[in-house]
Amino acid sequence: MSIKYFDADGRCVASFTKNDVYKDSRKYFQLDKNRIKNIQLNENFDNIKKFLCPDLSINFNQFKNGIEQLKEGLKKNEDFNNLLNNTSIPFILPKSNDEDVGSNIAKNYLPALEKSFKNSFPKYDFKNHCKNNLSNKIKIWENSRYEKITEKIKTDEVVGLIFPCLNEFSFPAAIETLKNLPENFILAGGYEIISALVGCPSLLKKDKGYPPLLWLSSLHNSEDNNICYHLEPYGYNLTFNRRAHLNKAAEYWWHSIAIIV
Amino acid sequence: MNHQEQVVLLSEQNLTPDEKKKREGLSKKYPHVAKKLANISKMEDKGEISPIIRIEKSYLCNFKCTHCSAEYYMDRHLEKVLKTKEDRAQMTLEDIKNISKQADELGLARFVITGGEPLVMRDFDAVVEAIDPNKHYVISDTNGWFLDDKRAKHIKSIGVSKVQLSLDSFIEKEHDSFRNKPHSYKKVMRAVDAALNADLNLILSTVLVAGRAKTKGFEDMCKFATDRNIGLYVSYAKPVGSATNHPEWVITKEDADIVRELEKKYKVFTHMTPSYGSFKGCITVKGIITITSTNEVTPCPYIDFSLGNLRQTPLKEVLARGMRNPWLGPHRPDCLIGEDPSFIKLHQEKTKGITHLPLPYGQGFSDEDKLF
Numbered sequence: 001m002s003i004k005y006f007d008a009d010g011r012c013v014a015s016f017t018k019n020d021v022y023k024d025s026r027k028y029f030q031l032d033k034n035r036i037k038n039i040q041l042n043e044n045f046d047n048i049k050k051f052l053c054p055d056l057s058i059n060f061n062q063f064k065n066g067i068e069q070l071k072e073g074l075k076k077n078e079d080f081n082n083l084l085n086n087t088s089i090p091f092i093l094p095k096s097n098d099e100d101v102g103s104n105i106a107k108n109y110l111p112a113l114e115k116s117f118k119n120s121f122p123k124y125d126f127k128n129h130c131k132n133n134l135s136n137k138i139k140i141w142e143n144s145r146y147e148k149i150t151e152k153i154k155t156d157e158v159v160g161l162i163f164p165c166l167n168e169f170s171f172p173a174a175i176e177t178l179k180n181l182p183e184n185f186i187l188a189g190g191y192e193i194i195s196a197l198v199g200c201p202s203l204l205k206k207d208k209g210y211p212p213l214l215w216l217s218s219l220h221n222s223e224d225n226n227i228c229y230h231l232e233p234y235g236y237n238l239t240f241n242r243r244a245h246l247n248k249a250a251e252y253w254w255h256s257i258a259i260i261v
Numbered sequence: 262m263n264h265q266e267q268v269v270l271l272s273e274q275n276l277t278p279d280e281k282k283k284r285e286g287l288s289k290k291y292p293h294v295a296k297k298l299a300n301i302s303k304m305e306d307k308g309e310i311s312p313i314i315r316i317e318k319s320y321l322c323n324f325k326c327t328h329c330s331a332e333y334y335m336d337r338h339l340e341k342v343l344k345t346k347e348d349r350a351q352m353t354l355e356d357i358k359n360i361s362k363q364a365d366e367l368g369l370a371r372f373v374i375t376g377g378e379p380l381v382m383r384d385f386d387a388v389v390e391a392i393d394p395n396k397h398y399v400i401s402d403t404n405g406w407f408l409d410d411k412r413a414k415h416i417k418s419i420g421v422s423k424v425q426l427s428l429d430s431f432i433e434k435e436h437d438s439f440r441n442k443p444h445s446y447k448k449v450m451r452a453v454d455a456a457l458n459a460d461l462n463l464i465l466s467t468v469l470v471a472g473r474a475k476t477k478g479f480e481d482m483c484k485f486a487t488d489r490n491i492g493l494y495v496s497y498a499k500p501v502g503s504a505t506n507h508p509e510w511v512i513t514k515e516d517a518d519i520v521r522e523l524e525k526k527y528k529v530f531t532h533m534t535p536s537y538g539s540f541k542g543c544i545t546v547k548g549i550i551t552i553t554s555t556n557e558v559t560p561c562p563y564i565d566f567s568l569g570n571l572r573q574t575p576l577k578e579v580l581a582r583g584m585r586n587p588w589l590g591p592h593r594p595d596c597l598i599g600e601d602p603s604f605i606k607l608h609q610e611k612t613k614g615i616t617h618l619p620l621p622y623g624q625g626f627s628d629e630d631k632l633f
Contacts, residue, residue: 026633029593123504125525129540201448208514210595227306232594234535235521241540246308250591253540253630 002079010086012165012257013034017176018251022168029088029212029252031164034201036236044090044199051119052112052198054096058157058241061106063092066159066261074259078183086165089203091258093149093158101150101190103133109194110240113201115218117238122202129241130229137222138229143175144187145216149260153191159261162188162196163227166255171228172247174217174255181257186257188217188256190229197231204233215245217255272372280537283462283603287398287422297370302370310580312544313371314364315355315551315562317353318388320377324404326429328468328510330502331377333618334553336596337394343616349555350572354384356556357391363576365396368504373425375402375551375562380412386419394420397632402466403426405452406445413459414454423462425494426452430467441470453491469531470510471498472520480602483527493529495520497599500609512599536580542594546583557619560589563598564608564620566625574622582622587632603633 006012014021045063053059058066067090075081098104114126140146152158166174178187193216197203203209213232221227221242229242230253245253271539276284301311318337331336339345362373366419372392379385380543392399400423401416408424416424426449429439433446456463465486473479497517498510513552523529530536532544541548545560546582552558557567558579567578568586584590588597590606597604611625620627 010590022632024633026603028603074376082622086340095363121306129535178300189475194351206514210514213592213594224306234594237521250593 003082004079006082006086006165010163010165010238011167012136012169012174012177012181014177016180017169019172019176020170020247021173022249022251024057025168026251029070029210029254030206031203032206033087035205035244036087036200037088039200039202041090045092047116047119047201048092048195048199052109052195053092053157053178056092056094056156056157058092058159062178063159064161067161070161070259070261077239080197082164083165088161088163089191089196089200090161091161091199093153093191095155095157096153100135100138100152101136102222103139105190105194108189109198109244112198113224113238113240115195116198117201121236124236124238126238127157127234127240129239138190139221139222140217141175141187141225142170142221143179144189145178145183146189146218147167148186149258150188151155152260159191159253160259162192162258163255164212164214164254164256166217166257167228168249168251168253169255170249170253171215171217171220171245172257173249178257179182183221184259185217186258186260188216188258190216192258193217193231193256201238204231204238205236212254213241213252215253215255264454274498276538291395291422293395293400295369296364296536297368297437298398298537300368301370305539305541309368310547311369311371311551311579311585312548313373314360314369314520315373315375316352316357316360316363316388317375317551317553318357318384319376319382319619320554322376322378322379322404323381323442324378324445326503327439327441328470328498328504328507329503330412330504330606332503333501333565335377339616342558345616347555347617349617352554352556354387356571357388358393358572360552360576361392361396367577369397369578371400373400373402374421378404378406378408380451389416389419390449394409394422398422402427403452405449406442406444408448408452408455410455411456413461417459417461421461423464424456425464425466426456426516428465428536431478431485435478437583453489457489457491457558465496466494466496467515469495469497469520470514471512471516473491474512474516474523480523481577483523483529484583486529487527491528493527495529497531499598500605501563501565501598501612505609514586514595514600514620515613517595517600533594534622542592543597545589546580546586547590547592547599550580550583553619557621560586560618560626561598564625565620566608567619567622568626582628585628586626588630589626
């Protein structure tokens with residue numbers, strides 16, 4: 001196995017960037033890998049179909065085969081197979097002609113996440129702290145490659161995996177690092193992160209120690225690119241919010257890569 | 262900005278109705294302070310910070326509490342236990358005026374007078390005047406012993422807007438035992454009425470030790486505070502000061518999560534609870550600093566490492582040192598000194614055997630700091 005791009009834990013190496021990044025991680029904020037590992041693919045599929053994609057045309061076997069093929073492809077590539085040592089979470093994106101990412105997130109994705117989270121954790125809450133309308137408020141980071149996803153969902157349902165492997169990277173560091181990774185590696189944005197959480201609403205649950213905050217890495221506020229959006233637990237609850245990132249890295253701030261089938 | 266413009270600005274912020282009402286009231290009496298407070302979320306968006314400044318001018322105290330974080334700073338500890346004396350230069354009223362001026366220039370807006378027990382300070386009124394209530398929102402900590410109707414009305418009249426009253430248990434015996442002071446519970450209850458009668462904003466503060474969040478006594482206290490429309494501030498026990506030798510008091514994530522859940526039902530909050538549209542997480546430097554009686558600035562009340570001495574270094578540079586420190590600057594959801602085992606260990610190792618706290622800048626924190 002090569003550690004040219006990803007270390008033994010599947011974290012992207014920090015050597016491709018001069019921007020703010022933690023060169024090494026003390027692994028203080030972590031996802032609950034065991035909890036996530038025990039989630040069956042059919043649970044992901046059922047949740048996404050029920051709450052986000054009621055008109056889904058692909059079936060479970062097609063979804064499963066796609067995910068397996070994607071993992072198999074990574075496994076065969078010595079430069080990138082360490083990525084499989086990281087947590088990966090499947091997602092499905094419904095077809096959509098909505099050109100405005102903010103409006104699509106607000107109208108479709110966040111309500112789906114709220115329903116899925118409430119269904120799994122009826123005693124707890126999903127809270128959207130962004131009181132202002134998101135329509136026309138969100139733009140895609142240049143060089144995030146996110147247009148590949150926004151273009152593809154115009155015609156197809158999209159299946160893929162997210163890898164929260166840019167942990168403790170700043171936005172500029174994540175974008176700069178992506179330039180060194182294969183063209184099919186995309187900086188994960190709102191759609192995939194939220195879909196992955198719809199499928200796996202316990203993704204940010206952790207009993208001992210704290211899980212990380214997940215940025216919607218490919219997106220920023222249209223008026224101020226210092227303001228970005230994220231999902232974050234608050235106790236047993238899940239929240240959507242915005243905050244200033246100041247081009248800084250933090251142990252608690254994680255970015256993700258999406259790879260689509 | 263006139264009062265009406267401030268009301269409009271408040272309506273644009275992510276405030277609860279209760280928060281909005283308080284801010285509107287403040288803007289009538291102290292418009293400059295209200296304007297600065299209303300600006301905090303804009304400052305945060307630009308990466309600027311607005312910490313509350315805790316002033317520890319004196320550590321004199323009529324209590325000797327089991328969990329006191331300031332005990333090791335007190336003359337009685339230095340003299341009776343460590344057989345030494347405080348020989349460092351002490352904070353004066355001129356120092357406070359200077360801090361108030363620097364803070365105002367940086368857009369900071371809140372001061373807490375703490376200690377020790379502030380209400381035993383002979384120069385308490387002069388300290389309030391030096392802070393200047395027209396420039397800053399003035400809060401006082403107190404154990405409540407001396408807060409009767411007359412004193413409450415007086416401190417309100419000189420510009421104190423809020424008091425933070427310590428209550429360790431809703432069970433009288435438990436509170437008195439924790440505080441090592443018979444009848445202190447009754448005095449707290451009297452002080453609650455006195456503060457409310459004087460129209461002071463009031464919060465109760467209580468210490469959370471491991472396991473307490475699950476107890477009926479704790480929930481009863483939450484209910485009491487809520488029923489009286491008083492906020493209950495929950496401070497995690499930290500293994501510092503008198504509590505240094507009580508690692509068993511350090512809370513677990515479950516304890517913290519239970520309190521986060523209780524926030525939904527009761528007027529209860531911790532230092533990390535989102536408020537006034539601000540989601541800071543751990544508030545070291547970003548949301549709080551403490552200035553000790555020797556003008557040393559620590560990043561929170563419980564971390565005994567200085568970021569600089571204000572007689573030598575301007576407040577602006579001291580805050581910048583804090584924000585570029587890898588333990589203190591980055592956003593994090595947990596309490597650094599109350600929950601992070603690596604930092605707790607580092608803090609205990611560096612402060613062990615030190616008689617005069619906090620450790621000066623360069624000996625505790627420095628620009629060379631790394632997480633591991």
